[in-house]
Every structure is written in C-alpha cells, then in structure tokens.
Amino acid sequence: MALTEQEILAGLGKIVNEITGIPASEVTPEKSFVDDLDIDSLSMVEIAVAAQDEFGVEIPDDQLKHLKTVKDVINFIQA
Amino acid sequence: MSNDRVVVVTGIGATTPVGGDAASSWSALLDGRSGVRALTEDWIDSVPVKFAGVAAVDPGDVLPRPEARRLDRAEQFALIAAREAWQDAGKPEVDPTRLGVAVGSGIGGITTILNAYDLFKEKGWNRLSPFTVPMLMPNGSAGWISIEIGARAGTHSPVSACATGAEGIAYGVQMIKDGRADVVVAGGTEAAIHPLNVASFAAMRAMSTRNDEPARASRPFDKGRDGFVLGEGAGIVVLESEEHARARGAKIYAVAAGAGYSSDAHHIAQPEPTGAGIQTAMRRALEAAGLTGADIVHVNAHATSTPAGDVVETIAIKDSVGTHPLVTSTKSMTGHLLGGAGGIESVFTILALNERVVPPTINVDDLDDGIEVDIVRAEPRKLPGGQIAAVNNSFGFGGHNVAVVFTSV
Numbered sequence: 118m119a120l121t122e123q124e125i126l127a128g129l130g131k132i133v134n135e136i137t138g139i140p141a142s143e144v145t146p147e148k149s150f151v152d153d154l155d156i157d158s159l160s161m162v163e164i165a166v167a168a169q170d171e172f173g174v175e176i177p178d179d180q181l182k183h184l185k186t187v188k189d190v191i192n193f194i195q196a
Numbered sequence: 197m198s199n200d201r202v203v204v205v206t207g208i209g210a211t212t213p214v215g216g217d218a219a220s221s222w223s224a225l226l227d228g229r230s231g232v233r234a235l236t237e238d239w240i241d242s243v244p245v246k247f248a249g250v251a252a253v254d255p256g257d258v259l260p261r262p263e264a265r266r267l268d269r270a271e272q273f274a275l276i277a278a279r280e281a282w283q284d285a286g287k288p289e290v291d292p293t294r295l296g297v298a299v300g301s302g303i304g305g306i307t308t309i310l311n312a313y314d315l316f317k318e319k320g321w322n323r324l325s326p327f328t329v330p331m332l333m334p335n336g337s338a339g340w341i342s343i344e345i346g347a348r349a350g351t352h353s354p355v356s357a358c359a360t361g362a363e364g365i366a367y368g369v370q371m372i373k374d375g376r377a378d379v380v381v382a383g384g385t386e387a388a389i390h391p392l393n394v395a396s397f398a399a400m401r402a403m404s405t406r407n408d409e410p411a412r413a414s415r416p417f418d419k420g421r422d423g424f425v426l427g428e429g430a431g432i433v434v435l436e437s438e439e440h441a442r443a444r445g446a447k448i449y450a451v452a453a454g455a456g457y458s459s460d461a462h463h464i465a466q467p468e469p470t471g472a473g474i475q476t477a478m479r480r481a482l483e484a485a486g487l488t489g490a491d492i493v494h495v496n497a498h499a500t501s502t503p504a505g506d507v508v509e510t511i512a513i514k515d516s517v518g519t520h521p522l523v524t525s526t527k528s529m530t531g532h533l534l535g536g537a538g539g540i541e542s543v544f545t546i547l548a549l550n551e552r553v554v555p556p557t558i559n560v561d562d563l564d565d566g567i568e569v570d571i572v573r574a575e576p577r578k579l580p581g582g583q584i585a586a587v588n589n590s591f592g593f594g595g596h597n598v599a600v601v602f603t604s605v
Contacts, residue, residue, distance in 0.1 A: 138262035159326040166322060
C-alpha cells in the first residue's frame with residue numbers, strides 16, 4: 118500500500134532527527150539536505166540506509182546523489 | 197633543552213571511573229574512593245575477569261545522541277574531557293594556525309571495529325555506519341577535537357600503549373617549545389572494556405582476577421597484587437606558552453616544565469628488570485626541566501598493580517630522584533586507563549601541585565619488599581610550600597617510558 122507524502126515526510130523527519138539532531142519539524146519538502154539542513158555526505162548515506170529500511174525501497178548510490186531535497190526523496194520513495 | 201619558551205597548564209579536563217569531570221575525580225581520589233566495580237554485561241561469564249573501572253558518568257548521558265552515534269566511546273570521552281579543559285582555560289582566543297592538538301589512544305576504536313565486524317557478517321557492507329573508519333582510527337579523537345576548537349597548527353596522535361597520554365602531553369609541550377604553536381590541547385583517551393580486550397589481557401595473565409573484591413583488586417605496591425584492573429576515560433590539558441597565557445590573564449595551574457623519553461628494547465610487554473629505561477626517562481625529564489632530583493616532591497607513579505612492574509619503578513625513582521618524593525599510584529582507585537592513563541594522571545599531578553596535597557594509594561595492606569620510596573598510603577598527605585615540582589610516569593607495552601615534569605607556579 119502506497120504511503121502518503123505526509124507519512125513519508127513524518128518518517129523522514131524522524132530519521133533525520135535521529136541521525137543529525139535536526140528537529141523533525143525543520144524537515145520540510147522544499148529543504149535541501151546539504152544547503153538548508155547542513156547535512157554532510159556521510160550522514161546522507163546513513164539517512165538513505167535508514168530510509169531504505171523504513172520504507173522498503175532500494176536507493177542506489179548513483180540515485181542518491183540526485184536526491185537533493187526532501188521532496189526528491191519523497192518522490193523517489195513514492196515512485 | 198635549547199628552547200627557552202615556558203609552557204604552562206591553563207585548563208584541565210577528565211572523565212574517569214571516579215568522576216565525570218576533573219574536580220569530582222580529584223575529590224574522589226582524596227577520599228580514597230575506588231571506581232572499580234563488578235561488571236554485569238551478558239558476556240561476563242566468558243572471561244575470567246569480571247570487574248573494571250567503568251566511567252563514573254556514561255558519555256551517552258552527556259553527549260546529544262546524534263553526536264554520540266558517530267563517535268567511538270574513546271572519542272566521546274576525549275571530546276568531553278577536551279570541552280571541559282577548553283572551557284576551564286577560558287576558551288582562549290588564539291590564531292588557529294598557532295593552535296594544536298596532541299591526543300592519542302593506546303588501542304583506538306576497538307569496540308567500533310569489533311561491533312562493525314559483527315554487523316558486517318550479519319547484514320552486509322551497506323549496513324555499516326559511514327562513520328566506521330573515523331570511529332575506529334586511533335587519531336579520531338584528535339581530529340574531532342581539532343574540528344571543535346578550530347586547531348590548524350597540527351593535530352597529532354602519539355600511540356605508545358599505556359604511555360600514550362603522557363606522550364601526547366609531552367608532544368604538546370614540545371610543539372610550544374619549538375615555536376610551532378602557542379596553545380595545544382593534549383592528553384589521552386581509552387575505551388576498551390570489551391570482552392575481547394579483557395580476554396586478551398587475561399590471556400597475557402596481566403589482569404587481576406580478584407573477582408570477589410573488585411574495589412580491592414587494584415593494589416599497586418602491595419604484596420598481594422595480582423595484575424592490573426582495566427579502566428576507561430580520558431584526561432586532557434590545555435598547554436599554553438606562558439607569554440600567551442599571561443597576555444590574556446589566564447589562570448595558570450602549573451608549569452609543564454619538561455619531558456623525558458626512553459625505550460627498553462628488552463621485551464614487547466614485560467618491564468626491563470633493572471628499571472634502567474625508567475631512570476633514563478626520569479633523568480632526561482629533570483634535565484629538560486632544568487631541575488635536580490632534590491626539587492621533586494611528588495611522583496604520580498605508573499605502578500599498575502602488576503607483580504613485575506611496581507617495585508622496579510620505585511627502585512628507578514629512588515635511583516634517579518631519591519627516596520624523598522611522596523609517591524602514589526592513583527590507578528589503585530581509577531584502574532588502568534591504558535592510553536588515557538597519562539592524561540588523567542597528569543591532571544592529577546597538576547592538581548597535586550596546585551592544591552599541595554597527594555592522594556593516597558589505596559589497598560596497600562602489606563607493602564612489598566624492596567620499596568624504599570615514600571608511598572602515600574591510606575590518607576592524603578600535604579606537599580610543602582614554596583617552589584615545588586612533580587613527575588608523572590607512564591610506561592607502555594613496546595618498552596615506552598615517558599616522564600613529564602610539572603612545577604608549581
């Protein structure tokens with residue numbers, strides 16, 4: 118069953134908070150992980166692996182570098 | 197030593213089995229309180245040693261979780277102690293290219309390595325934390341501290357087993373004397389209470405197995421000692437050129453007057469039986485500090501409570517310095533922090549000079565034969581007024597001997 122954008126956003130917020138300490142409320146669709154949330158590439162790998170576990174999708178490394186905003190990840194998971 | 201730059205200590209920090217910071221650790225030592233306790237981990241039945249000097253304050257209770265999860269436990273201790281020392285020094289304003297770090301660990305992130313290997317075998321490579329490498333590397337603590345304070349003069353991590361912490365401080369002193377830096381954050385850290393470490397040290401027959409009395413197991417200089425007790429934590433100091441410290445009106449704890457080194461070239465783990473190497477290191481430290489044995493009023497001994505080491509060290513102290521200094525082994529209360537030992541014990545040596553009191557060696561019920569130096573037993577003892585000096589000894593597997601001399605302000 119497909120998750121809604123809100124459900125994915127809530128899950129991502131939790132993951133980002135767990136890994137970086139950034140409040141989940143700051144994790145909004147338009148935010149860029151690097152430019153807005155100041156998340157480094159190693160932490161992005163952790164977030165991607167956690168998201169794969171949480172949402173049951175594979176995020177290949179060559180795709181990860183294209184996922185720049187929170188919305189990009191939501192779209193990827195929904196696709 | 198050719199260089200005449202004077203190096204002073206302007207900040208101290210420690211997290212140890214007897215306290216979560218330098219002040220609480222120090223007051224526990226003066227009270228003669230042991231930090232050694234029985235372990236309750238599920239692996240305890242697989243090893244012959246069932247106790248350790250566990251950190252009094254768990255670093256997970258101090259650091260925010262997102263920060264803690266990317267640090268090995270040894271790095272957590274180092275960062276906590278470094279923050280305390282830096283704060284204590286008044287967070288000095290210093291040109292980043294004149295600010296250095298010299299912090300090492302004897303073993304490095306061994307718990308990270310072992311846990312990561314378990315995870316790798318169970319779940320595969322892509323479940324490993326991307327921070328696995330920076331967590332396991334023994335220079336990780338120094339790197340994190342350099343980022344924290346913006347140190348760009350050079351970040352170094354001596355690795356010399358149980359002499360590591362003292363060597364870090366000695367290296368930091370030299371950086372300032374050589375004119376490479378004005379301020380250096382220096383010391384040592386260790387977090388090795390893992391069943392494989394316990395088993396490996398037990399396989400050497402190096403550890404005490406006094407399982408029925410953990411708090412009485414670490415008993416340096418006592419006839420009944422049967423090995424060292426593993427401890428964990430970190431000790432860090434802020435070293436500063438006297439000129440820099442005076443210019444900013446910093447509080448000065450002590451002068452880091454000089455260090456001496458030697459190596460035994462004898463056996464990979466056993467002390468050289470005549471103590472010649474220890475004597476050489478202590479004599480060189482005196483020479484570097486421009487002092488004689490008569491100036492030394494206190495020695496914080498390496499004495500780990502192993503049958504082979506403690507008496508030899510006292511003989512070397514007698515021969516190189518004399519029988520007059522008040523000698524103590526704070527390991528009787530903290531256990532042996534390996535790479536962290538020289539860090540915390542330098543902090544304790546500095547505090548002893550500063551407060552003019554020497555904490556006791558506990559558990560010395562029956563002083564071993566052949567000890568002619570003045571061991572402080574049971575109760576703290578006062579140091580004299582006036583200009584005084586003290587030595588912190590640290591020795592490591594591999595034959596490393598390091599002695600660091602501090603003098604009162």
